[in-house]
Amino acid sequence: MAEPKKKPLRAIKAPFVADGPTGVSIRTRLKGLTPGDDKVLRLVGAHLGSLASADLKRRCADSLEHSADTWVERKRALTADSSSRWAGSITKASHDQWALSRRAQLAHIQGLEAGVETIAHRLSLPVGERGSKRAPGGYRTRREWFAKTRRLHVLEDRLERERSDRAAGVVHVVRGGKRLARNRHHLEAARLTAGQWRQRWEAERWFLQADGESGKPCGNETIRVSPDGGAGIKLPAPLAHLANAPHGRYVLTGRIDFRHRGQEWADRVSANRAVAYRIHYDVDRDRWCLTASWTIPPVQTVPLVQARSGGLIGVDTNADHLAAWRLDEHGNPMGEPRRFRYDLDGTAQHRDAQVRHALTRLLHWARREGVAIAVEDLDFGAEKTREKHGRKKRFRRLISGMPVARLRARLVSMAAELGIAVVVVDPAYTSRWGAEHWQKPLTSKNRRTTRHDAAGVAIGRRALGHRVRRRTAPPPHDRSDRVGHRTAQAGHRARGREGPRPRVPGPRTRSVSPDAERTRATRTPNTVREVRSEQEWVQDSLLLTD
Template sequence: MGALRELGEPFVVPGPSGVAVRTRLKGLTAEDEQVLRLVGDHLGWLACRDLKERCSAGLEHDGDRWAERKRVLTVESSSRWAGSLTRATHDQWALARRGQLAHIHSLQAGVRTIRHRSLPVGEKGSKRAPGGYRSRREWFAKSRRLQVLEDRLRAVQADWQAGVVRVVRGGKRLLNTSHHLQAAGLTHEQWRCRWQAERRFLQADGESGKRYGNETVRVTPGGQVSLKLPAPLAYLANAPHGRYVLTAKVSFAHRGEQWADRVAANRAVAYRIHEDVQRGRWYLTASWTIPPTPAVPLDAARANSLIGVDTNADHLAAWRLDAHGNPVGQPLRFSYDLTGTASHRDAQVRHALIRLLHWAQRHGLAIAIEDLDFTAETTREKHGRRTRFRKLISGMPVARLRARLVSMAAELGIPVIAVDPAYTSRWGAQHWHKPLNSTTRTTTRHDAAAVAIGRRALGHPIRRRTAPPRTHQSDGCGHRTVQAEPDTPGREETRPRIPGPRTRSAPPGRDAKAGDQCAQHRSEHTAEHESWQQDSLPLSL
């Protein structure tokens, strides 16, 4: 057995740095929708052109080129629209670079795994490393795949060093859907409407000190929405200073009071307008930054007790633990269904987290969860033919669940403790799965893993009990934690007397009835093997 890797210390997860709320633009007229499409298409064309220039500059881009790009865009839009365009372009280029680096790491992991498995066919592996391939055919196929991965790795590394990224505004997946319209159940006109909607640009950054926190897309406290038209579309204005006012009135049901306070104080609020083509609706999203929430000290978060949570593909397994790491009460399961659309999956995750957080809030408990990251675990080279396992861990909403949990827990003031996920499932099943089973409760491996996660967050070892030192064991240096099974013969009898100065017992062969106290007929000793009957009281008293 190889050495265990070093475990990370648990830590309190910091709260979110920003919030976003969305509402529907109801009551838009045909003229309003036409103006929004024209403005979005024009700004989207400018965003595509600006992104192309930024990608062409590569690593040689600097502040002077950024200022030049902004001056060119200002002529065809406005200074504020140009600022939002260049900022969005920079964020998209940086995101593409991070994705490129993650792709390099994935290719390197695949190459390392195949090179390691280039062993004699059928050679057995270990728990820490896989063995050789099962057949000569599989070995040959993997050797060809190794050449493909190495070629891809060299190409991506060359792009990384040169600063070349490839970005598709509107999404690569939607672009490839145009070649398979029949399989997607779309016509060319429907696909074109989606493509245009995804490539539109209707988002503006907020500015503190300006009226209502945003001069480009302005929303008044009363819900009136207006936007600054680009210079070529100024003829569409229906309000002074080249602005267009929508007929729709908006209100935010979630965090509406926070939004109203920021707008009234002229604090920065960013807005984004987008169209849902499938539903035929328009939405307005408002976002702003919030000051970081002071993190609760780790000792204070786990002072009383907490809830250990094990994340799975279809449910959250949770168990409450006291301050000493002992399970309290019954385990709970919060299920969710990750089939269907993205909005349905997100709603399922939110509903499960709401039930978990309400349970923690009622009892004033912290939440302990694993700091999971499956980016390196979903490769086909790592798990080989275990396609079901790859699909299982690929379908787990780790990133979304973690982001949702942190933001929702911060609103309720519930601390979230992240722990190292190493060996929690294995050790939880080893030390807690069997002891927690009873005639009235069937404990799963996920419940045992939740207990292991909670104990690690509390700073306790996962195993149930540690044997005392050998010098402190009175059973002749035996393992005191070992207990007899219920069906072991003689488990209820007296312990054998071991000679020695510690027990002050006689050598073997003497005082054969020393263990049977009832046989001595001593005074004040209860005869447990005799029936007990109370004498009747005399009637003359």
């Protein structure tokens, strides 16, 4: 019986240094608001929200026929019920929402295609045929096979419908969120009353955001915040009678105080540089918040060669912790592995705080060591389908809960503030090869190396440009290196590669006190006898690298 052909390994992409952030966003609470301020904000948000809903409907109706002329027509219609600047912000938000829906539609189509392909392949195999690590086998029973034939027809119908919608430019958007809309029919499961749901739904559909304008007073003509903390908004035309300041403006009683990046924000506002603002209502805490954002020049990334100098820290991302290990420039693990744990159960604020705390500890360690950080370029978009993993619900839930996108974005942003480079590597085979080549050698009586720790070593070595495996050639048969150095060790020009092992302080036997000075470097006895001594050959500790 002929052996099945092994699937060739996929090409591994070269590592690269991640680009720094291009924008800044800070948030604070609107304190000291009076009941009148609260009423005005609610009225303005509800009025502009209704206009945003109508404009988004018109943008979706234009689909692929959208042009500059239709944009101008929509903006002119909105200006009569608001203002020119409010109309510009609303139309821009509609365009961004439509583009986001198109990207989500494409991702959904790709997921459906992967599911159809997997089911069709498994249905073509005999019932009960075993699969392999690289390809799934047939279904276990005739009952499951029949159920999957029906599911295949369902997925094919969905795929055909989505493809036709994409060809026609049709997208399905819910202002306020589809999840919140569905909760209206499952209030008990969502632990909400009808009144609470209505309050959340209205708050999510309000619109109170304005783009910045360079050269205008305080960088924004619609929502203006002065350097001393005074805030005011431009009222839409139907609500101009509520103004308490000239030119149809309403000045809030409360004061703004940005604790994070406050000085940077004040410098921009004082120089009349563009700052975008968004006012939103937090239903859970019953408070109004203000978010300020602006663009910054891209952070100049260091070359890859400079990021590799002195070694780096390889980080393996997991569902509940980050497994990190410090490597030198030759790819050798140094010290002990470290784990930075986080808990992703609970509210979104709690999960976000856990991620930030774990990354803060990791970055402080990297700054003390003076090295870069290596991470994987993970993307589980095509790996979460139940068609791929079948009954492995626990594994699907595991990879679905890994905040890879949030970790990557926050790590790059926080590392840029500390001047730490982030090297991104291809995630192919890092866990498998790390466990194969590094887990057992790095395990000792006093240290239990996990598969995740070994993966961190593999990630770090790939970022340094070395192979993952420790050695690729055995020593010569005569116990010498006359044929040259091993291909996975330090080159002949690496300093210290032939150096002796570091001296361990203290005596070699228990009969001598710990403070006794060691006088000999060998273990030969003091008394010389006429007996030939056979000294066992010991391999010196060499640096392992290409």
